[in-house]
Structure formats: C-alpha cells, structure tokens
Amino acid sequence: xxxxxxxxxxxxxxxxxxxxxxxxxxxxxxxxxxxxxxxxxxxxxxxxxxxxxxxxxxxxxxxxxxxxxxxxxxxxxxxxxxxxxxxxxxxxxxxxxxxxxxxxxxxxxxxxxxxxxxxxxxxxxxxxxxxxxxxxxxxxxxxxxxxxxxxxxxxxxxxxxxxxxxxxxxxxxxxxxxxxxxxxxxxxxxxxxxxxxxxxxxxxxxxxxxxxxxxxxxxxxxxxxxxxxxxxxxxxxxxxxxxxxxxxxxxxxxxxxxxx
Numbered sequence: 001x002x003x004x005x006x007x008x009x010x011x012x013x014x015x016x017x018x019x020x021x022x023x024x025x026x027x028x029x030x031x032x033x034x035x036x037x038x039x040x041x042x043x044x045x046x047x048x049x050x051x052x053x054x055x056x057x058x059x060x061x062x063x064x065x066x067x068x069x070x071x072x073x074x075x076x077x078x079x080x081x082x083x084x085x086x087x088x089x090x091x092x093x094x095x096x097x098x099x100x101x102x103x104x105x106x107x108x109x110x111x112x113x114x115x116x117x118x119x120x121x122x123x124x125x126x127x128x129x130x131x132x133x134x135x136x137x138x139x140x141x142x143x144x145x146x147x148x149x150x151x152x153x154x155x156x157x158x159x160x161x162x163x164x165x166x167x168x169x170x171x172x173x174x175x176x177x178x179x180x181x182x183x184x185x186x187x188x189x190x191x192x193x194x195x196x197x198x199x200x201x202x203x204x205x206x207x208x209x210x211x212x213x214x215x216x217x218x219x220x221x222x223x224x225x226x227x228x229x230x231x232x233x234x235x236x237x238x239x240x241x242x243x244x245x246x247x248x249x250x251x252x253x254x255x256x257x258x259x260x
Contacts, residue, residue, distance in 0.1 A: 007036040007229070007256040008170055008213050008236035010126055011243030012066065012094060015043055022046050023053065028246040029253075030059035036236065036256035039092050039126070040243070041066045044080055048088055055089075064092035064126065067100060070114035082121035093118055096128040096149065098176045108152035116156050119165040126170050126238065127153060128217070129197075133177030142193060146173065147200045154204060166204060171214045172238040173197060178218030180240060187227050190216045194233035222251035229258040 017025065022042060029040060030053060041064040042050045051063045069079035085093060095118065096111035106114075111127075118125050129149040131142045150171070157163050173193055178184050185193070194214045201209035216228055217238035228234050236256070242248040 004211065005213050005235045007259045008215060009034075009036050009038045009253050009256065010064070010094075010170075010172065010215060010217075010236070010238040011038070011040040011249060012097070012217075012238060012240050013040065013042045013243060014066070014099075014240060016244055017042065017046070019046065019049065022049060025244070025246055026050050026053040027057060029249065030054050030057040030061050032250055032253060034253050034256055036253060038062070038253060039064050041092075041094055041126075047085070047090060051089055062092055063090050064094055065090060066094050066097070068093050068095070068114060068118055068123070070110070070117045072117075082118050082123050086122055090123075092124050092126060094126045094128065094172075096153075098128065098130055098174060098179060102176075108149050109156075111149070112152040112156035115153050115169070116160045116162060119157075119162055119168055120160065124168045124170070126172050126215070128172045128174055128238070130174040130176050130179075130218070133175075136175065136177065142175075143196045146193065146197060150197070150200065163204065166201075166208045166212060169212065170236075171197060171212060172217050173214060174217035174238060180219065182219055184219040184221075184224055185216075187224070187231060190228060191231040191233055194231070198233050220252060222248060222255075225252045225255035226258050229255040235259070 039062045054061050065085045068082045073081050095114050100106045129146045131145040135145050136142045175185050198209050213235035215236045215238045216234050220237045220239050
C-alpha cells in the first residue's frame with residue numbers, strides 16, 4: 001500500500017445485532033487505538049445509537065449506512081435518503097454490496113445512480129464490486145465483471161460532472177464466492193485483482209489510481225488479514241461476520257501495521 005493511502009477497515013454488521021449487543025460492541029471498537037481509518041455500518045435502525053456511542057467516546061471511528069435509496073426526500077415508503085443519513089451526522093454509506101445486487105436486484109446502473117446521488121448530497125461511498133464463482137472459475141471473466149461494475153459508476157459520474165468525486169469513493173473488492181462462505185481468495189488472487197482495478201483506475205487518471213483505496217472483503221479473518229495487508233494494492237478490508245465480535249475484529253484492525 002502506498003504511504004499516501006491510509007489503511008481503511010470497514011465493518012459491515014449487515015442485518016445482525018440488537019440494541020444490547022450493539023452497546024457492548026461499538027464502545028470497544030470506538031476506544032481501540034489504531035492509525036487506520038475505521039468505519040462501521042450497523043443496521044439502519046441503530047445508526048443513531050452507534051453514532052451517539054462513537055461521539056461519546058470522542059472516537060475517530062466513523063459510522064456508515066449500509067444503503068441509501070438514491071432518491072431525494074419524498075414518497076418512497078420504507079427508504080432512507082442520503083439527506084436522512086447526513087442529517088444524522090453520518091458521513092458514509094456502503095453501496096453496491098453483492099447482497100443488494102443479487103437479493104434486491106440492483107443493477108450496475110442502479111448502483112451507479114445511487115453513487116451519484118450520495119456524492120451529490122455530500123456522502124462518502126464505500127463502493128462494492130466483485131465476481132461470482134462461476135464468473136471467475138468457469139468463465140474467467142473477473143476483470144471484465146469488476147471493471148464493468150466500476151465503469152458503470154464512472155460513466156454516471158462523467159454524465160453528472162462528478163469525476164472529481166472519485167476522491168470520496170473507497171472501492172471494496174469482494175469476490176461473491178468468498179462472502180460468508182469461509183472461502184477466501186488467495187493472497188495472490190486478491191492482490192492480482194486489486195492491481196487490475198488500480199490499472200483500470202489509471203484510465204480515469206494516474207492521480208485517481210494512486211489515491212483511491214481498494215479494500216478486500218470476503219471471509220476476512222485474523223488468520224489471513226496480516227498477510228493480505230502486506231500486499232501493495234490492498235489498502236484495507238471490508239469485514240462482515242468477523243466485525244460482529246471485538247475479539248475477531250480488533251486483530252483485523254491491527255493488521256494495518258503490516259501495510260506497506
């Protein structure tokens with residue numbers, strides 16, 4: 001990892017925890033000392049609770065929404081707009097997670113439109129991308145799939161005159177076949193794909209390629225995070241299941257010390 005890219009750890013709690021377990025977990029994360037940027041994404045109902053805990057501990061940990069509607073305020077029952085997230089004092093949102101893409105049928109174009117909306121409103125974005133097992137091991141299309149997902153976002157940013165907002169995006173590469181399965185890409189597989197993403201970013205500009213942080217996600221654990229962190233183009237992690245336990249999550253945060 002280049003010295004100018006601060007290591008970044010994201011904790012995606014998904015649809016887990018309750019109020020009591022959140023109150024136990026978040027203070028431990030908030031108090032943990034690290035040079036890395038740490039962002040946690042609790043379920044929507046607990047965003048304000050998590051934000052309050054982080055602020056009470058004078059922590060540099062940030063809180064993120066797991067999704068936004070991509071719409072402005074209005075008649076969108078059940079949705080949370082970027083304006084709501086910002087009004088709660090929250091600076092980040094995840095977008096494009098594979099579970100949103102597969103379960104809720106969010107296309108590349110929908111993810112791109114949400115990204116534009118988030119950036120226009122002032123949020124920073126953890127933008128997820130990744131290939132399925134079939135796409136990697138049968139079709140050999142990992143690069144095509146991942147750069148296609150990112151390319152849809154760039155096309156939308158160009159149309160909205162927001163190309164400069166790449167500075168507000170952190171990319172999270174998560175091979176779908178490794179999310180929550182216990183499988184993980186090998187260190188070399190992860191580094192190779194991160195390098196392909198970085199090379200693709202040079203088509204936007206060299207400065208964007210140099211500055212954009214690319215996270216690895218997909219069954220990240222204390223057993224593999226140290227070695228992954230040593231790779232030149234892995235700038236951090238987006239952690240799912242392991243982020244629900246301080247005992248498992250803090251060692252992953254501490255792997256930042258191995259970053260290049």
